[in-house]
Amino acid sequence: MREKQRKLQLPEKLRWNHNEWYRRWLLRQLPSRAAAALDVGCGLGDLARSLKADEVTAIDASARMIERASATSSRIRWIHGDVLTHDLGRYDVVTAEASLHHLPLREGLTRLAELTKPGGLLVVIGLYMTATRADRAMEIVTLPANAIVGLAKAINGTGGTPHDPEMPVVFTAPTLREIRAAAAEITPGARIRRHVFWRYSLVWRRPEVH
Numbered sequence: 001m002r003e004k005q006r007k008l009q010l011p012e013k014l015r016w017n018h019n020e021w022y023r024r025w026l027l028r029q030l031p032s033r034a035a036a037a038l039d040v041g042c043g044l045g046d047l048a049r050s051l052k053a054d055e056v057t058a059i060d061a062s063a064r065m066i067e068r069a070s071a072t073s074s075r076i077r078w079i080h081g082d083v084l085t086h087d088l089g090r091y092d093v094v095t096a097e098a099s100l101h102h103l104p105l106r107e108g109l110t111r112l113a114e115l116t117k118p119g120g121l122l123v124v125i126g127l128y129m130t131a132t133r134a135d136r137a138m139e140i141v142t143l144p145a146n147a148i149v150g151l152a153k154a155i156n157g158t159g160g161t162p163h164d165p166e167m168p169v170v171f172t173a174p175t176l177r178e179i180r181a182a183a184a185e186i187t188p189g190a191r192i193r194r195h196v197f198w199r200y201s202l203v204w205r206r207p208e209v210h
């Protein structure tokens with residue numbers, strides 16, 4: 001993994017949270033109700049709290065994130081642990097919002113796939129590294145759009161913090177090509193899409209076992 005290129009930084013007041021932007025999209029991919037859902041790298045738990053499932057589990061490797069998230073809801077089973085090694089079950093829905101790039105790609109994706117029950121759904125919103133001409137061409141749209149959304153959010157008072165100051169972030173990410181190659185082997189048939197604000201999505205239904 002290489003250092004992710006630093007994007008042209010907007011002034012502090014115009015910055016906003018790109019993960020949150022895609023959360024509604026992510027939620028629309030999910031069934032209206034699931035029996036058991038897992039959110040991986042839950043951070044402060046915003047996505048976990050929006051999951052519609054009889055049982056929601058949320059795991060994060062940061063003790064501080066889990067301490068703060070668990071103070072917000074007792075409905076959710078909050079786990080402080082490493083998703084790669086923690087003893088977890090299998091889930092009808094597995095989500096990972098901006099957390100897969102914190103893990104070694106193939107190991108992380110293999111683990112997310114393992115945690116998904118046969119017939120269950122895995123939905124990832126992730127960061128990719130700008131590496132190709134197509135990626136840079138995309139930035140012709142992304143950079144002005146980023147500033148326009150930032151400005152609109154600054155005007156209506158909803159912008160300003162791309163992420164919480166205590167949230168662990170990393171500035172490395174795989175390229176889309178690496179993600180597609182890993183997914184072709186580990187989650188064959190997964191639908192991978194590039195999104196505007198330096199994000200991709202991966203949606204995979206684990207085949208039923210017959």
Ligand SMILES: C[S@@+](CC[C@H](N)C(=O)[O-])C[C@H]1O[C@@H](n2cnc3c(N)ncnc32)[C@H](O)[C@@H]1O
Binds near residue numbers: 040041060
């Ligand atoms: C950029 S934050 C995203 C948090 C949240 N999903 C969101 O979108 O606001 C990535 C989170 O992944 C967590 N994380 C990193 N490595 C992890 C691991 N091995 N197991 C579980 N969580 C991990 C970090 O502690 C961090 O809270």
